[in-house]
Amino acid sequence: MNPDTTDEADQPRDPLLELDDVAVHFGGVRAVDGVSLQLREGLIHGILGANGSGKSTLLGAMTRLNPLTRGHMRFDGRAYEKVPAHRVAHLGVARTFQTVRLIDDRSVVDNVLLGLDTADRRRRKQARERVDEVMERVGISDLARMRPSELSYGMQRRTEIARAIVGTPRLLLLDEPTAGMNTAERDEISDLLRSLQGEGYTQLLVEHDVQMMVTVCDHLFAMNFGKLIAQGAPDDVVRDDGVRESYLGKQAADA
Ligand SMILES: Nc1ncnc2c1ncn2[C@@H]1O[C@H](COP(=O)(O)OP(=O)(O)OP(=O)(O)O)[C@@H](O)[C@H]1O
Ligand SMILES: [Mg+2]
Incomplete structure (x- = not known):
């Protein structure tokens, strides 16, 4: 495993989310x-791993959707593992799901609005302004009145990102946001994530595209x-023997 100190991102930064010996078992x-890992303030982190290696389940633990079998979590220095799932968004943790989860009998703008909590939604004028700003930001302004099913797949995924960031989360978890996209669309999402980082969003990205992960992620x-088998600077992790054997070799063999 690469020691954390050979790391990329200049100075040490405060951990926003810390996991200590976290396990999630489903029966056997x-x-x-x-x-055990730390997500540090302002960085884009990524998780690589073969199908079924536990990436989405880990994100589910981080949003309190999947109860922990054991272990501890701290968010912003406070005990987090017993926070109820409905409080997670309020604390500032938002995610997108691996498969599109939009409500089809609502317009795109209404779907994005659902990313705000009830209290914020009631302040209608501010809510609407924030939604407009975010839709512009992710490039879906023209689609506001459409139904999700009328959108291309890429635009559906952008709508999901808009819904996740509309509440200005402190930690953004993205589960394969570019799955099924072509290279050009993927590059656009990479640029978007980088520009969100510029605004201070801490991110955790799950993607299978190694090139994209190396380009976008800091850690x-x-x-x-x-289990975690490696961590560190992206270039080092993709060169790690264990990672190559368990994942990259498998990818090459599949291709
Ligand atoms: N709700 C569940 N009940 C039972 N088993 C589950 C559940 N969710 C996930 N699993 C199992 O846990 C393991 C990890 O799954 P997970 O979805 O976290 O993997 P992943 O790394 O996200 O894979 P992929 O790259 O295919 O998305 C798999 O064996 C999966 O079948
Ligand atoms: Mg998954």
Whole structure:
């Protein structure tokens, strides 16, 4: 494992989210099996790992959707593992899901609005302004009145990102936001994530595209069978023997 200190991002930064020996088991399936890591303020982190290695389950633990079998989490220095799932957005943790989850009998603008909590939604004028700003930002302003099913897949995914950032989260978790996109669309999303970083968003990105991960992320984690097998600067992690064997080799073989 790469020591954390050979790291990319200049000075040490405060951890925003810390996991200590986190496990999530589903019956006999050890989806996440003793992961300790830190997500640091202002960085884009990434998780690489083969199908079924526990990436989405880990994101589910971070949003309190998946109860922990064991372990501890701290968000912004405070105990986090017992925070109820409905409080998570309020604390400032938002995510997008691996498969598009938009409500089809609502317009695009209404779907984005649902990313705000009830109190913020009631301040209608501010809410509307924030939604407009975010839709402009992710490039879906022209689609406000359409239904999600009328959008291209790429635009649906952008709508999901808009919904996740509309509440200005402190931590943004993105589960394969560019799955199914072509290279050009993928580059646009990479640029978007970088520009969100410029505004201070701390991010955790799950993607299978190694090139994109190396380009976009400041710090990479690699998972295999529910465990963290490497972490550090992206270039080092993708060159790690264990990572190559468990993941990159498999990808090459599939290709
Ligand atoms: N709700 C669940 N109940 C039972 N098993 C689950 C559940 N969710 C995930 N699993 C299992 O946990 C393991 C990890 O799944 P997970 O979806 O976290 O992997 P992943 O790394 O996100 O994979 P992919 O790259 O395919 O999205 C898999 O074996 C999966 O079948
Ligand atoms: Mg997944």
